Amino acid sequence: MTAPTAIRRLNAADPDFAQHLDHLLSWESVSDDSVNQRVLDIIKAVRERGDAALVEFTERFDGLQVASMADLILPRERLELALTRITAPQREALEKAAQRVRSYHEKQKQDSWTYTEADGTVLGQKVTPLDRAGLYVPGGKASYPSSVLMNAIPAKVAGVAEVVMVVPTPRGEINELVLAAACIAGVDRVFTIGGAQAVAALAYGTESVPKVDKVVGPGNIYVATAKRHVFGQVGIDMIAGPSEILVVCDGLTDPDWIAMDLFSQAEHDEDAQAILVSPDAEFLDKVAASIAKLLPTMERAEIINTSINGRGALILVNDMQQAIDVANRIAPEHLELSVADPQAWLPQIRHAGAIFMGRHTSEALGDYCAGPNHVLPTSGTARFSSPLGVYDFQKRSSIIFCSEQGASELGKTASVLARGESLTGHARSAEYRIIADEQGQ
Ligand SMILES: NC(=O)c1ccc[n+]([C@@H]2O[C@H](COP(=O)([O-])OP(=O)(O)OC[C@H]3O[C@@H](n4cnc5c(N)ncnc54)[C@H](O)[C@@H]3O)[C@@H](O)[C@H]2O)c1
């Protein structure tokens, strides 16, 4: 066990507070050069040597030795078998969660639209699903059946033709719930590979793994860094790295509840980040005491301890207004508003992946079954990214139909602008369509 928990304390009244906060949040301290270089090497190897590299990396990083890539492919029948191997309550819970996630995501579906102008010109937007999506389901330090649902259901709602999933199975340990979830969500193909090598395989294709149009899903630092590097070759959803929780509390929630909410994200990964902000100094002391009391009871105490010691913090602010300002500065993946009247503060929240309203709404409910997606932007990227959704699996094409009259009219405007750009090919192309008796008008 690492040193006993000593969570960092910050005070917003400290003149160096902004600097301390920046240091606490800095992604670079996690995503260092050695990780970057390792990921680049892995991507290069997969591009050059395909399946052979996947087999090698799976042995090296997942401790799983196989004769060939064929041993890392699970057919649809294997997913169906998993459904028969889980318990009835497990199947019921998966199906209930799937149904709630589906209902929520149905509302996100975007439809094509057009409108017609007076001269018959039609303008619009055609929405098309991706042909093939690659879903990354994490599996290193924990198994994530819930992430299967969160990745696959929006893809299916969007109408993606082929959904390919990758998931590492360290030491060959297959989690039946993960496969059962893939069956329920309608995943088409599964490869038991993970890490940067799996992201590279989806992005570039290998002899066995089909090249996809977009790679989505959460993962550790290697996965998140690989997604950054393959962007452009394929689409990606966002940077969904190590989990984060920011709790803003008025000091009136049970401190044990808050300690456990912090643990719920810290237990994902040593790199996870759990922060509490409160204007009540005594309450921060109580939560620190709850952390010390409850940590030894946790199955994943070692991971939680490293995460809390390395990246956690208890932040004292002057008042709730300052707490909200700090939350917007952090732009956390998950924000819990553990306060009496969360609705009153909601209008002021500008940056957060998901907002959990009130003392009873633990973040864990959102992780599994509330309905919204749990694949969320991390490390401050909620400033410009959104939760994974149906829109990530749909793209848009513009539709332009010009009637003869419309082309003639627009041609006059285009001609002037094109000549202003000295692009006379454009100008003359547009001018050809100007109706003769309107020329020069
Ligand atoms: N932001 C979100 O929406 C979200 C959702 C769920 C989980 N998560 C996060 O996903 C992550 C899951 O991480 P995980 O580790 O359990 O599973 P993972 O599948 O993301 O990573 C495991 C893989 O990492 C690779 N790897 C591990 N050590 C390596 C090394 N030294 N060099 C090269 N590659 C290495 C291996 O290939 C292994 O298969 C956690 O950080 C969790 O917090 C985030």
Ligand SMILES: N[C@H](CO)Cc1c[nH]c[nH+]1
């Ligand atoms: N909290 C994770 C997103 O950061 C999602 C998850 C899955 N299972 C448990 N939690």
Ligand SMILES: [Zn+2]
């Ligand atoms: Zn979680």
